Amino acid sequence: MSVIEVRGLKKSFGSLDVLRGVDLIVEAGERIAIIGGSGCGKSVFLRCLELLETPNAGQIFIAGEELTAPNVDIDRIRRNMGMVWQKFNLFTHMNVMENLTVAPMKLLGMTQDAAREKAMNLLAQVGLTSKADAYPEFLSGGQQQRIAICRSLMMNPKVILFDEPTSALDPTMVGEVLAVIRMLAKQDLTMLIVTHEMNFAREVATRILFFADGVIYEQGTPAEIFDAPKLPKTVAFIHKLKYFDFEITERAFDLPKMQGGIQTFAEKYGFNARRTNRLQLCCEELIYEMLDNACAGDDVKISLDVAYSEVDGVVEIKFTCAGKAYNPLNKNFDEIDEDNLGAMILHNLSKNYSHEYEGGVNRISFSLA
Amino acid sequence: MEFTDLLYKIFIKDGGWLTILNGLRVTVEISALSLIFGTMFGSLLCFFRVGKFKPLSVAAQVYISIVRGSPVLMLLMLLFYGVFARTGMSPVLVAVITFSMHTAAHVAELLRSSLMALDRGQVEAARTLGFSKWQAFKLVTLPQLARIAKPVYQSTVVNLIQWTSVVGYVTITDLTRVINNIASRTMQPLITITGGMLIYLALSYLIYALFHLTERRQQSHERH
Numbered sequence: 001m002s003v004i005e006v007r008g009l010k011k012s013f014g015s016l017d018v019l020r021g022v023d024l025i026v027e028a029g030e031r032i033a034i035i036g037g038s039g040c041g042k043s044v045f046l047r048c049l050e051l052l053e054t055p056n057a058g059q060i061f062i063a064g065e066e067l068t069a070p071n072v073d074i075d076r077i078r079r080n081m082g083m084v085w086q087k088f089n090l091f092t093h094m095n096v097m098e099n100l101t102v103a104p105m106k107l108l109g110m111t112q113d114a115a116r117e118k119a120m121n122l123l124a125q126v127g128l129t130s131k132a133d134a135y136p137e138f139l140s141g142g143q144q145q146r147i148a149i150c151r152s153l154m155m156n157p158k159v160i161l162f163d164e165p166t167s168a169l170d171p172t173m174v175g176e177v178l179a180v181i182r183m184l185a186k187q188d189l190t191m192l193i194v195t196h197e198m199n200f201a202r203e204v205a206t207r208i209l210f211f212a213d214g215v216i217y218e219q220g221t222p223a224e225i226f227d228a229p230k231l232p233k234t235v236a237f238i239h240k241l242k243y244f245d246f247e248i249t250e251r252a253f254d255l256p257k258m259q260g261g262i263q264t265f266a267e268k269y270g271f272n273a274r275r276t277n278r279l280q281l282c283c284e285e286l287i288y289e290m291l292d293n294a295c296a297g298d299d300v301k302i303s304l305d306v307a308y309s310e311v312d313g314v315v316e317i318k319f320t321c322a323g324k325a326y327n328p329l330n331k332n333f334d335e336i337d338e339d340n341l342g343a344m345i346l347h348n349l350s351k352n353y354s355h356e357y358e359g360g361v362n363r364i365s366f367s368l369a
Numbered sequence: 370m371e372f373t374d375l376l377y378k379i380f381i382k383d384g385g386w387l388t389i390l391n392g393l394r395v396t397v398e399i400s401a402l403s404l405i406f407g408t409m410f411g412s413l414l415c416f417f418r419v420g421k422f423k424p425l426s427v428a429a430q431v432y433i434s435i436v437r438g439s440p441v442l443m444l445l446m447l448l449f450y451g452v453f454a455r456t457g458m459s460p461v462l463v464a465v466i467t468f469s470m471h472t473a474a475h476v477a478e479l480l481r482s483s484l485m486a487l488d489r490g491q492v493e494a495a496r497t498l499g500f501s502k503w504q505a506f507k508l509v510t511l512p513q514l515a516r517i518a519k520p521v522y523q524s525t526v527v528n529l530i531q532w533t534s535v536v537g538y539v540t541i542t543d544l545t546r547v548i549n550n551i552a553s554r555t556m557q558p559l560i561t562i563t564g565g566m567l568i569y570l571a572l573s574y575l576i577y578a579l580f581h582l583t584e585r586r587q588q589s590h591e592r593h
Binding site for chain 1: 488490491493494495496497498499500501504508509512513516
């Protein structure tokens, strides 16, 4: 039986549709990392699984029991799930031992001795036995999060949901929390982790869900998603693509505006002056080449798309121009030709150049050398 | 006349201290009862105020703003000479009702602001562990609410005691009225009223001490 089954889950806040129909089956032992840009609904999805947000439509089954059914005992079903929060949410008026033992004692009827023993075992696993009597306010974020993980483990959950467990932590403390989650992964605990730590997701997860547009946009093994994403938004996310685009509809277009836009874009992502200059030069020469040779009269329709990948540093330029078929680089560049200086520059600055002509539109793409 | 003779004449002779003690008893009685009923009614009021049922919420809001926005003496006179005038209700009872109503409005606001300062995340954490709404309230909300509300509640109590000094207006012989009587009888207002103030001061410090004691106990409980 699947641990979690979600059918057609929808959730909106007012007119904002956050989840637009999520379907998911999680089998026991699966470790699922949920990634996606901010506001893609991944945290809301996790909150829906705990019924902290009431879904607008859809069904959720936890270990075969429907959580979304009317008159269901939510509290009992929730005991099957643990939740670890971005902000830890330890009970601040209780010490560590009380934080760990209160739920199993009150809800599972565990004796105090048994609960304490179990708590000490878990604390030993995360290296915090010395903090058993401390209050949360005296612990570091990393320590609090390790305790919070222990607290959810105390209930022997069938699945643990991690909601960005390291996002509120100092960079120096991220490692200790990830180490604990890795340790749980080795014990074949079923887990769903919403995370921004891509390397961690790749290493720990058995399946990656990429959320976009309020649905599971693409999913697969870590290798499939991180090495060979198929769909455009996944590619953009994985390669951390940043875009700049510019449309030209008349011969006397605003060149300084375009150059300024490229300058700002390049500065934002830390291009050096030489590279910025090359990018501007390429775009300018290409536009004039096409204006002179492909466009007839005042009928101008050119669009320029620059994509920069923060991961591998590649700048790709995609260029479309309506008009006659014209390939500016379809020349012999062995001899220096004063008339074709623009094409010459383009030839020298581009890599992987390609030109297509289809349906009255020239499509040129290349990456910046 | 010697100063000690004066003191003797004012506070001891003709059982002056006995009437003062009586006045003090009335003050404490009205304050204590008003505090108990006011806190209970105030909690209920806060529950209505933050609740989802709109009419009750609005009613509570209106009540709170009227009572908090007008002098308590006005309310006392309104009830004594107006609302309960023909019922023959004892003045002390009217005073207790008045100050309960007054304290309730303040307690309701104090609880509401404490509720807003509360960390929702901890309640959600309790719910996801499997605690019911009521259990989570007992386990997380209540203890933390008490902790946040305590310093303000303490000054509400002290303020309440001082506000009761106006009950003389409705024929109640409380501490202030007794002091006033003795001052006019002995023609020694300076010493008598100073003495009365010292008694109020002692009462306030007694309250502070009590709260401090519970705080110390809580802290030592927490730190060890």
